[in-house]
Amino acid sequence: MNWLSDGTLKFYKVSTGENTLILCDAEMMYNPAPVTAVKHRPVNTSHPITHTVTATYANGCVKCWHYPTAQCLYTIREKRQTLGLAYHPQLPKFVTVGDDMVLCLYDEETKTLERIFCGSHSMDVMDGHKSRVFSACFHPKSAYELISAGWDDTVQFWDTRQAHSLRFISGVHMCGDGLDISTNGKEILTCSWQREDPLQLWDYGSGKLIVSLEPDSYSSLLYAGKYVTSMYVACGGSDTDLFRVVDLRSHATIAMIRYFKGGVYSLDIGPNRLESKPGKRPTLPKLAFCAGTTIFEVDAQPG
Secondary structure, eight states: OEEOTTSOEEEEOTTTOOEEEEEOOHHHHHSOOOEEEEEEOOOOTTOSOOSEEEEEETTSEEEEEETTTTEEEEEEEOSSOEEEEEEOSSSSEEEEEETTSOEEEEETTTTEEEEEEOOOSOTTOOOSOSSOEEEEEEOTTOSSEEEEEETTSEEEEEETTSSSOSEEEESOOOOSSOEEEOTTSSEEEEEOSSSSSOEEEEETTTOOEEEEOOOSSOOOEEEEEEESSSSEEEEEEETTTEEEEEETTTOOEEEEEEOOSSOEEEEEEOOOOOOOOTTSOOOOOOEEEEETTEEEEEOOOOO
16 A cells, blocks of 8 residues: 555555555545555454554545545544554554644544643643654553654653653654554664664663664664564664664664665554464564655565
């Protein structure tokens, strides 16, 4: 799948690269706006509808698409530039982020805004964002916790039952979807648009830095990053336009592609494959990322 500056979403067949579906409604045709993020709804028995994606747009639209029928199920219109979203892993809820420093939590079943997360008016307390927010991530083991990051050089920790953040990590300048939490909920991955320490791991409980993963040969200003498995992370960025898979045990790059015709601004991870047998090398899921105007699919297996 690819998303474009004219407000359309395009689906491609992996085996042939054939464009099989275009999603665009009348609203986007008459008032086109760049798509800023797309997320698949998590596969979960609590969600009544499957085969859907939700997209955010620079004009503030949030659209849920049922792609087998090419139908827009509903549209939420925010009064801001909406820059990203994240689904709750267990509940039919999602949060959107944007240029107004605010996180908005929506209930999918009622299609309503459930809560707004923001900083207080106190100038002496850092309990929310002070600039654009680009990335958010729910805690995989908690029904109430999430984190977010953006231009104000902080990662903010939120509880969905409270309007203001509880604590924060400083020194992380994020310009894309470069925030993730490990599946056990104990570590945070930050992929930052900064020359020093762009790739870092943090302890979720204490907020303390675990390690800064130094680049092997080429540094990059990172836009996107995710856990591939508990042992590997993938990231991509610009300046040196590259995509990289890093082994968290050795801190070594096991796969890297560079010299694209543009930066790597988004990436995603395919479904997990079956676990390898004892004595066999681990098997990683396939990865896909966009660099410039090209979509790449990668089968990055450790040597």
